[in-house]
Amino acid sequence: LLYFFAPHPANSSPNAGLIVKGLQREDLFTVVHEQFMTDTARYADIVLPATTQLEHVDLHKAYGHRNLQYNHPAIQPLGEAKSNWDVMRLLAGAMGYTEPWLHESAEEAIRGVLDATRAHNPYLTGITLERLQAEGTVPLHFTPETRVPFADGRFPTPSGKVELWCEAMRAYGLDPLPDFELPHEFQLADGDNDRSAGSGPQAPLVLISAAPHHFVSSSMANQPSLQAKEGAPYVELHPQDAAARGVEHGADVILANGRGWCRLRAVVTEDVPPGVAVAPKGRWAQHSPDGRNINWTTSDALADLAGQSTFHSNLVWVRPAAEG
Structure with missing residues (x-):
């Protein structure tokens, strides 16, 4: 079940x-x-x-403000x-x-x-169910000393300072210093194809699934008025990458890798750097071409830091849909 x-x-x-x-x-x-x-x-x-x-x-609490909100039916x-x-x-x-x-x-x-x-938690001082029911929205309790985070110069670390060396990460067997490691997927080889992102026609692109403008992830993505504002499902490509793959602005393209594929409309723009493709997340499959969205390509591998998802560590090959 x-x-x-x-x-x-x-x-x-x-x-x-x-x-x-x-x-x-x-x-x-x-x-x-x-x-x-x-x-x-x-x-x-x-x-x-x-x-x-x-x-x-x-x-309700929210990312963008410091209030608690009570929802009356x-x-x-x-x-x-x-x-x-x-x-x-x-x-x-x-x-x-x-x-x-x-x-x-x-x-x-x-x-x-x-x-x-x-x-x-002192920020909830004076906030009760009855007050929320009466006022609807109640700001958290801040004092002049707590309104600005870390204004006293102390941080929630063992030393109270900004720590570049993290002993907790070392204890987990991770690098205790900040460092960049190439994502595991980018280090893999797939037949004769170089999986290092680049501009050659056989090179994959790094697919970033950014937030959409008119949906909240997949919430409200089924609303026709918002779908009309968002437009057809699309992927943004740099002109250099589009030319190398024979992709024209407005044409359908196939994004594919070993996990799956999806069909999107190409938007050729210099707003994205070479080697990168950007396609907004949140589209429902039933409202997408062929019943597939970009998550048919994303990886279910977990990151080593905290077991989080790795949506953006995703390489895809892009080709014109007309090629079949």
Whole structure:
């Protein structure tokens, strides 16, 4: 049994072709809790309706400001839609889990999180569930001393200083000094092709999957008005790389490597350096040519520093789609 809530792996995870192959397994029963019929939901055995922000209580923080926001539901859940929190509570009860917090309402859970965090985080001083419910948006508690990070010159390191030598990294068997290492994929050989990025017609390009202008990763990428603003799925190529591969501006191209391929429209521009291709992430496969997006080419290898993803350590060969 595989249960998805919130993620969209068939679209947003690397090596998407392998993920799709896994989702097609006959021995796998997949449940997707979703608001929309996403690429992932299309492979589900059961799709459970999820509430939107208009229908459930939530607590929000953000990257771009220093406020906490309380989300008041504007309407009752439509049909049989349930929030992630309510589904978790129902599952916990059905499975016999008795921990009290698993059976709390969303409001009770938010109160518990605020109380527990406030005990060791001075930025939440004076911020309570009741205040959030009354005011909607509440700024974090900053003093003149804490408003500017590290204004006192101390950093969260053993010495309190900026440390170029990191003992913690050395303990993990990693280089304790900052250094550049060529990504593993770039060091590999593939037959007679040199995998060092370059401008020759047989050389691969480094594919960077940047953020789109009109979507938030894959969120809202199914909205026709935003799709129209974003335009057709595209890849930006430097004129030097385009000429070497016989690619014309506006023509369809194939990006491919050993993991998979996708078809995109070429935008020839000097905004990208030679040896690099840039294609925005987030496109749903069902809204992309041939039902594939750039994550059919990205690597699922994990980085050595912290096991994070390596989306941008990705080499692709580019050719005109007209070549077949």
